[in-house]
Amino acid sequence: MKDILLKIIGNQIVSGDGSADASAALEFITEGKFYRKGDSLYLVYEESEFSGMEGCTTSLKITGDTIKMKRYGEDVGVETAISFEKGKRINGYYETPFGSVEMEVLTNAINNRMKENGEGSIDIDYNVSLKGLAENRSMLSIEIL
Numbered sequence: 652m653k654d655i656l657l658k659i660i661g662n663q664i665v666s667g668d669g670s671a672d673a674s675a676a677l678e679f680i681t682e683g684k685f686y687r688k689g690d691s692l693y694l695v696y697e698e699s700e701f702s703g704m705e706g707c708t709t710s711l712k713i714t715g716d717t718i719k720m721k722r723y724g725e726d727v728g729v730e731t732a733i734s735f736e737k738g739k740r741i742n743g744y745y746e747t748p749f750g751s752v753e754m755e756v757l758t759n760a761i762n763n764r765m766k767e768n769g770e771g772s773i774d775i776d777y778n779v780s781l782k783g784l785a786e787n788r789s790m791l792s793i794e795i796l
Contacts, residue, residue: 652686653769656796657696664788685769685795690714692765694793698722711773711793716761718775735775737761745781753782770795 661677683696691714698707707724718735734741735758744751757778765771772794780786 652684655683655685655694655769657681657683657694658792658794658796659696660790660792662790662792664790680796687767692767692769694795698724713763713765713773716763718761718763718773735761735777752784755780755782759788765795 658680659678663676681696683694685695686693691712694711694713696709698709707722710721710723712719712721716737720733720735721731723730731745732743733754733756734743735756737758737760740755740757742753742755745754759776759778760774761776762774763771765773772792775791776788777791778786778788
């Protein structure tokens, strides 16, 4: 396991022409861990108050062009797993302290530039629908510094 520094940028697409609204961007730098197991690379980091998910741990399992994100935290009662595979709709549930919400994720694009030594970055462009609550398009970029 290797200690790393991650730069994470999340962007919600809010305009009809596909451009990102700067006010919807979230960017932060955090410490994390990198390791390799079999054919997969893993990034693990603690969420912060800044991200709005303080008390959660996020784990990314990167296997080629498939990325599985898991968020969990005993103290906040949250556990969510999201799979990103280009062109696929994945259904699941987003667990919150107030109950679970049905969720659907459609991955538009994945750009995986991770190297086996823990250097590189990933970009994910996806649409998410939380049934009855919200629908939006998001972009997530994670870079190892």
